[in-house]
Amino acid sequence: MDTAQFIIGKFNYWVYIVLMMIGFYAMIAKRNLVKKVVGMNIFQTAIILFFISTSSKSGATIPIIQNAHGDAAGHAINVAQYANPLPHVLMLTAIVVMVSTFGVALALLIMVNRDYGTFEEDEIYETLEVLQLKK
Amino acid sequence: MEVVNSIRPVLAVGVSLLAAGLILITGERARNLREFWSILAAVLKFSIVLSMVPFILDGKLIEYTAFNIAPGLSIGFKADALGIFFGILASFLWIITSFYSIGYMRSLNEHAQSRYFACFAIALSATMGVAFSANLFTMFLFYEIITVCTYPLVAHKETPEAIRGARKYLTYLLGTSVGFQLLAIFMAYHITGTLDFSYQGIFGEARGVVSDTLIIVTFILFMAGITKAAMMPLHGWLPAAMVAPTPVSALLHAVAVVKTGVFVVVKVVVHVFGINLLWDLGLGTSLAYFASFTIVAASVIALTEDNLKARLAYSTVSQLSYVILGIALLTPSGITGSIMHIVLHAFGKITLFFTAGAIYVAAHKTKVSELDGIGKEMPFTMAAFTIGSFSMIGVPPFGGFISKWYIAMGAIEANQLPILLVLVSSTILNACYFLPIVYAAFFKSPAAAQHHHGHAREPVHGVALAGIHNPHSTGSKLHEAPAIMVIPLTLTAIGTIALFFAPDFFLEITRTALDNLRGGR
């Protein structure tokens, strides 16, 4: 029962771990460069999920006091009832970083494709070997 | 002990460094001017060193600290009796070698002469640096500079063989000095907290604080790291370095480089570890027997070498260990003999190398078996060779006798009678590999030489050789190397004899050095 509670009660963290591992696997093991980039994105998204999870509380509302939804306005400032805004803010920054990384990676991929005509690592290295032999 | 603060040691180091710059700037365009710089620097250096002698004989020290890099880590100079002794030797022989080099390089029309002379000058600077170093760090610094700047000299011919020899040279010297010596210096610093030389040895107080094993390991690392002393089994670089032009072999591999090695050994023994400590730990005796092995083994190898320079090289390996043997006995006579042997061997061996070079220039011969009857063509050269050989063997009235005598005395003082046996057997071996050359040169007929020439495929260079290769030649025609080469070798040969009759000057300095040590005790 406890174990079940441990797994179900923290399911968002489990999802984060699974997602991160999927992304990590794709980055390390996949031979296709586009899949690597996709893996990278999954990996980063998993981290976002982790951060957001840490800030969420069940039944909490957004940290705005005046003109807030529902009951929130009626309460005094009670930390337990508000979601922590800082991780969200951090993740906004992190998303920006990740998007830029994604952009750079895609730009590089375009250049790779222009140079070698493929996204498959194996084929690229074959081409490189041929080039080396030509020298 | 009174300490004089003077910049003279630095000047002695710097003057040839400056000369190296001038040599490079002058270059091939004005060869005479370039050679003038070499000689000017040599003379200046010698006079600077001489100017320090009166202070030393008064029992004073000359000190100068150039840089303080960190606590316990400074570039400092200190001229004491031992340093002056070595300084005089190296700077005096540099003057003679400079002339000889000029003759050698011009006669053979060698390439890259500017590089050659510049590196030579830097090597001498560094040798002075070792001689006048005040701490282990400074010593190591100059020790490495010698290694690095003699590398181009060894590789001078730029043939594959020369490059291979030079690579071996650098591998041995740099490898062991960084791998062992530097580690030993670190350990010394770790154990004692200082690197400054002191007369009672900086390890004196360390005993009891750290384990004896650590001290012994450090000592072994030092001995393994000072490869320039060419103790077996780390002697292989010296024969390999014989691919260098002969003046290089003469000055560097009979004086500057190898003597730096033994000088550093002496310094480490007396100034780092201290005689008392080594005596207590029994390390001196072990070192003495180690050196004895090298003395005998190298002599045996020398017997089998047909290349004249290689034979001289192995003779050097053997003779260097005399110095180590003497110091390892840790008795006054032993130390005196050891220090004296530095100078006496230097004069003898430089003469021998000079003659080898002269023979090469005049007759293009490098093998011992080709030298039959050459004494009639090159009487001066071969006479000098004979004198050098006798000095090596240790026959009176030649210089080598004095140091051997002291070392033998030292062995008796130390109660190490087996060492006497080593001295005797080595003397016999020395005679075995030198006397046949002398005999063949003067008493064998050139006709016998002709027989050898049937096999030798020496290329014939120039008119100079025609006389020897002509079967109708009487062989008695005088055919010496240029005077600029013969005069230096005659001078050093005379020096060898003179030192037997008048060793007082050097003995006096040695005595001061010993007094310093006693004062320190």
Add this chain to the structure above:
Amino acid sequence: MITQSPALLIIVPLIAALLCLLMGLIRRGVCYPFVVATLGMCVIFSFDIMGTVLREGVIRYRLGGWEPPWGIEYLIDHLNAFIAIIVSSVSFIVAIFSKKSIEQELHESKIIYFYTIFLLLITGLLGITISGDIFNIYVFLEIASLAGYALIAIGRDRAVLASFEYVVMGTIGACFYLLGVGYLYSVTGSLNIMDLTTLLPNLYQSKVILIAFAFFMVGIAIKIALFPLHVWLPDAYTYAPSTVSALVAATMTKVGAYVMIRIMFTLFQPYFSIELIPTTTILGWVAAAAMIFGGIQAIAQTDFKRTLCYILIAEIGYIVLGVSVANRSGFTGAVLHIMNDAVMMACLFFIAGAIFYKTGLRYIYEFKNLHRKMPVTITCLVIAALSVVGVPPTCGFFSKWYLVLGAIDARQWFFAFLLLASSLMVAVVFFKMVQTIFFAPAPAMEAAHAHSGTSHHNEEHKHSRDEAPASMMVPIFVMVAGILLLGIFSGQIISAIIQYTVPEGF
């Protein structure tokens, strides 16, 4: 003193990067002097910061006046200020060097973008250096990395592919770092380093903290290319343009090493990193492996820049080793080596750049008889090489001196031996190089020349002296002078600055 120096140090290059782009679009020629001037200002700011630190102690600069732990704080002590000086000075000199090299290696239209990204990279590096907020460090780390990816990708041959590898590896590193930040935040609720320093000791038994620490270390290890996480580095730095190689090799890994020191000894206390978990022991062995591996690989390489890359990997091993022996000498050696290595690596990559600029040669076996053509450059190469090997009185000796002493003080005899052994390997590398340059048989040279089809110069110019232009030679001279002077004055540098960086308890 300029009170706003800490902020200006970041803002000036950041704004300059944007201005550079705008001005460049109007007049292309303006970029170069503008970048040099900007970085010159950064040098002034960083020295100013150092002056303040020396006079008044640690600077706690609050960005926008927000109080920590809410606002972002720039925390500057001797260590940051020192690293900031290294980064800004080296990048200033690299910028001077860049002109000719970039003009040759890049298409004309790209020069503007190059300089823009160049400034962004330096913004990132300086930001990492002076920031006192772990998330802020992450952001700057990524700014620097992203700029780095882009700059490397404009190189030749396989640069794009190498850059992509670097993106993948670098992102993993950065994400691990970010996870570390997340774990720390989830248990402490703070991101400010000083704040965390006081909060963390109570939580040292927490597994979350241990995991956070592990993520930090692995993430940083990837960023500084610590063996065995170095695989991205050789390709990336080899194929990058000469200027970029010089900049990233000299600064990026050093800044990473700084972050590692910060995390180990400021964020977490030495007690945690050394005694509670055996980080230093593990790091020590990893670093030793890096030194040996880097040395062996360097011997095996034929491409000059690639050789330098592997030497760089070995040098990172030195720095980490110095940190891991965890005593005063070792730490002093590590910090000193950060500076020395930056200077030496910049110098060597400059030389590689100058040789490539003049002759188009990349492989060591093609360097035959180069000393006839570029005697001054080769002389500088020899001096830099001696320093990397660790021959006194060059600066490389002195950092090794402290490193070995540190190893001996820690009773790690084996590490001391490995340090020297690794020096010997580097000696072999440069010895082979020097031998090739000076003692090559002449006929082989013709073949080599025919082989290198990219040679820009005619055969008849081969022997005449032909050095790189002054804008390249002057930076090389500055670096060589640095190698010699920093060695001789290392005692002063240590007593004035580095001794204050050593963590308490060492």
